[in-house]
Amino acid sequence: MRLIRGNPVLEVLLGATCGGLLVLLVGWSRGGWMPSGKPTYSPRTEDTLTFTLQNFTWKAQFPLPLDREPTQVFPFLLNHPDKCQVSRGVHFLLMLVMTQPQDQVVRDAIRYTWGNETAVPGVTIRRLFLMGLSSFSSSSHHLLEDEKHGDLLQVGFLDTYHNQTLKTLMGLEWVVQYCPTTHYVLKVNGNVFLNPSLLVQQILKAEQQPQPDFITGCIYRNRIPIRRQSHPQYMPLDMFSHARYPPYCCSPGYVLSRPLALKVLSIARKVPAVHLEDVFVGLCLHQLGVEPTPSPPNTFLMFGRLYNRCDFRGFVLVHPFKHEELLQVWPDFQKGNTTCPLE
Numbered sequence: 521m522r523l524i525r526g527n528p529v530l531e532v533l534l535g536a537t538c539g540g541l542l543v544l545l546v547g548w549s550r551g552g553w554m555p556s557g558k559p560t561y562s563p564r565t566e567d568t569l570t571f572t573l574q575n576f577t578w579k580a581q582f583p584l585p586l587d588r589e590p591t592q593v594f595p596f597l598l599n600h601p602d603k604c605q606v607s608r609g610v611h612f613l614l615m616l617v618m619t620q621p622q623d624q625v626v627r628d629a630i631r632y633t634w635g636n637e638t639a640v641p642g643v644t645i646r647r648l649f650l651m652g653l654s655s656f657s658s659s660s661h662h663l664l665e666d667e668k669h670g671d672l673l674q675v676g677f678l679d680t681y682h683n684q685t686l687k688t689l690m691g692l693e694w695v696v697q698y699c700p701t702t703h704y705v706l707k708v709n710g711n712v713f714l715n716p717s718l719l720v721q722q723i724l725k726a727e728q729q730p731q732p733d734f735i736t737g738c739i740y741r742n743r744i745p746i747r748r749q750s751h752p753q754y755m756p757l758d759m760f761s762h763a764r765y766p767p768y769c770c771s772p773g774y775v776l777s778r779p780l781a782l783k784v785l786s787i788a789r790k791v792p793a794v795h796l797e798d799v800f801v802g803l804c805l806h807q808l809g810v811e812p813t814p815s816p817p818n819t820f821l822m823f824g825r826l827y828n829r830c831d832f833r834g835f836v837l838v839h840p841f842k843h844e845e846l847l848q849v850w851p852d853f854q855k856g857n858t859t860c861p862l863e
């Protein structure tokens with residue numbers, strides 16, 4: 521097991537990539553947001569968050585990222601530390617695809633469609649599937665799957681809806697530790713249609729240098745927290761009491777620069793935790809004073825769309841989209857735009 525605290529790799533990486541943030545981040549990793557297996561609380565009076573955190577744990581039923589002694593961190597049970605070995609300077613996008621352990625068919629569909637690492641000429645893309653533990657399936661067949669494809673990252677906590685914030689943070693943590701060369705990180709869920717060429721065009725444009733505080737996707741502004749308990753996105757008042765959320769990029773897919781990923785991770789410890797990962801990232805951005813960059817209208821669709829080759833050339837992401845359908849439409853989508861009217 522690899523402890524983050526005192527991890528020389530981490531500290532060297534951090535030192536190399538962002539001198540200024542080093543102090544902040546090392547301070548943060550000493551404090552440790554990684555949950556321990558057994559939630560034991562030692563309320564710290566100086567920690568004004570303890571209150572929120574206790575209630576967070578009570579509600580979300582998991583040891584909180586933020587106020588933790590890192591006696592036992594969650595290791596990456598499956599890892600590919602070499603995945604990002606790419607020379608610096610090339611345009612580089614890392615896809616972190618969120619799937620659950622039992623979703624192998626979904627992962628297979630993605631591997632053969634939008635997750636294809638060589639689908640966009642001139643850009644280096646790396647794809648990894650991030651997953652936690654399954655409560656009902658053994659992990660042995662993931663070993664086989666990983667041997668075949670070499671693209672699974674598994675973290676040692678239960679992969680549940682309420683642990684999504686933790687999963688996202690672990691993904692960013694992986695980027696910090698093992699992926700110093702990437703310019704952008706795409707956090708994307710498995711149940712979408714993605715148009716990688718358009719994504720790359722949109723985010724990389726002709727720019728030489730990635731924009732440091734860049735994050736885009738479908739942006740929700742002035743959203744009112746849902747207080748109805750039966751709703752999956754229920755937000756208890758004691759977890760988040762404000763009338764509106766700050767702007768945030770919706771969970772199905774958003775892309776951010778690596779420098780911003782570092783900043784989000786560094787501030788995460790100071791932000792009251794909420795289990796909705798997109799809201800949580802929004803709260804971190806708010807704290808950092810970073811505004812999401814709007815994407816062109818109608819490029820990230822959150823309410824689905826019937827497939828049509830020409831329309832879909834203009835969408836970066838369509839959510840939700842079934843993996844069976846993805847496999848069906850992909851060959852057609854790849855036929856290109858020759859029969860589509862020019863915009």
Ligand SMILES: *[C@@H]1O[C@H](CO)[C@@H](O)[C@H](O)[C@H]1NC(C)=O
Pocket residue numbers: 570571572574575758
């Ligand atoms: C947690 O919330 C409950 C109400 O749901 C409240 O009674 C309790 O005081 C809160 N605890 C803390 C530690 O904030």
Ligand SMILES: *[C@@H]1O[C@H](CO)[C@@H](O)[C@H](O)[C@H]1NC(C)=O
Pocket residue numbers: 631632633636637638639
């Ligand atoms: C990925 O894309 C390349 C180039 O378009 C193609 O040659 C290759 O067969 C694709 N791989 C998979 C697994 O579909």
Ligand SMILES: *[C@@H]1O[C@H](CO)[C@@H](O)[C@H](O)[C@H]1NC(C)=O
Pocket residue numbers: 580581582583676677678679680681682683
């Ligand atoms: C989150 O993961 C921890 C560690 O595996 C587990 O104990 C907890 O039940 C999970 N939380 C939820 C809400 O499933």
Ligand SMILES: *[C@@H]1O[C@H](CO)[C@@H](O)[C@H](O)[C@H]1NC(C)=O
Pocket residue numbers: 833857858860861862863
């Ligand atoms: C069609 O594709 C070509 C290259 O594949 C591109 O240059 C052109 O802009 C595309 N046209 C439209 C309407 O999307």
